[in-house]
Amino acid sequence: MQGLVPRPRFAEFLNRPWRKISRLRASSTPDYANQSRGVLPRFYSEALPPSKGSVVRVQGDEFWHMSKVLRMTISDRVELFNGRGGVVRCCIQKIDQTGLDVIALEEPQVFLPKGTQWHVFAAFGTLKGSRADWLVEKCTELGASSITPLLTERSPSISENRVDRLQRVILAAVKQCQRLHEMSMNPSTKIGSLLPIVAQSKLSFIAVAEATPLITTLTCSRVEASGLIIIGPEGDFTEKEVKMMTEAGATAVGLGPNRLRVETATMTLLATLMLWSDSQQQQDP
Template sequence: MTKVMRLNTNDRVELFNGKGGLVEGFIQNIDRTGADFVALENAKLVPPMATQWHVFAAFGTLKEGRVDWLVEKYTELGASSVTPLLTERSPSISDNRFDRLECIIFVASKQCQRLHELTLRPPLKISGLLPLVAQTKLSFIAVAEATPILSALSSLEKESSGLMIIGPEGDFTVKELRMIMEASATAVGLGPHRLRVETSTIAFLSTLMLWSNSEETL
């Protein structure tokens, strides 16, 4: 607050904890060790956003820097949760990545002033994904040459929550794709070009968030 944003004594600020807790106050004093904050009200609890898209993405084979960037953008764009998806072409994800990704989520939440942090869930196999797809009203999976996502959304009643599924580099196998589609996922296309995992997920999530939060159906 004081070194980057250059706030000074008596400036009003809001503090939040990433769990919905929020309190307003002001900076009373600044010294080398930090700043003293005085609350002007009791802390309040803000409910989570109504828009809750849950991301399942097979990013286990991506290099560390690309995964870091991707999870940061998930946080900024407002995904409710992200689950690393384990597939035949992305069979694992390093355990030591999780502490690093939690730190990235924490920092990104502060930067974008997100009151509820993104939830990072344990890795999940396709067999574990299928029941979730079957139980969710709206689930989308990115598939090359499928109906363009805007066309698919225009024929649906707008929803504020659901699942979005992205395969690994090299895509899902034919068997995996068939199982996910049979569980009731809707295939959507993201354009005419072959996209990297991080590019497709950002385009996918951005479109769903804008659709859910728009006043009118596309």
């Protein structure tokens, strides 16, 4: 599909080692939560200053936001993050018509992701209006590691211009909720391509009407480093599709007696699993 930034293959997410980025130093500070709730205005920059005293230039939408919307000026302090765990406090050094220069006030740091990395596969390609935007935005806020449009018999495509828009929605949501790691938007995939990923995953859940309730299933499940969340389209998966995924290793779970929209089911499953995995890890010695 055109318009997407190439990403690592899906299977690499399941056991991908998180390492320090570039020359930034990985932080040993245990208080990741505090670092992801910065007190300074935070802006995205693909490139961060490599060391204290070094300078990077900010242009484009972030420059517009800083200079025109917030009316920031020379000597104002900000935080820059790169969406891969890197963050650094900076000071605006220079402003001109095309951008601004910021100087690092400290050595930049990289923080590794914490908790289970949940990868969402949702058949939202046929959602109308702003519903797909809302789904992607809330997945970002809840901390999903990646989201993949799932192509099924009842949701066979997703438009390219919508994908470009969703990338912008993700970045805006990352900044709003102040997470340090950007949620990855993967190219759309068919169920046949998803099956090997399910087979490799130790923790994968598929929302299916009238299946065993999710909470009941979680009482005999254990937390893993990563997991898959699979949500069907309007009209649900076909019986054949459900059989293919459960035979590959996915666990069918129910989300209550009512029929849920795609975005509602996604939020219900993701929020519950995020809270469950977090509580389980808090209990571990």
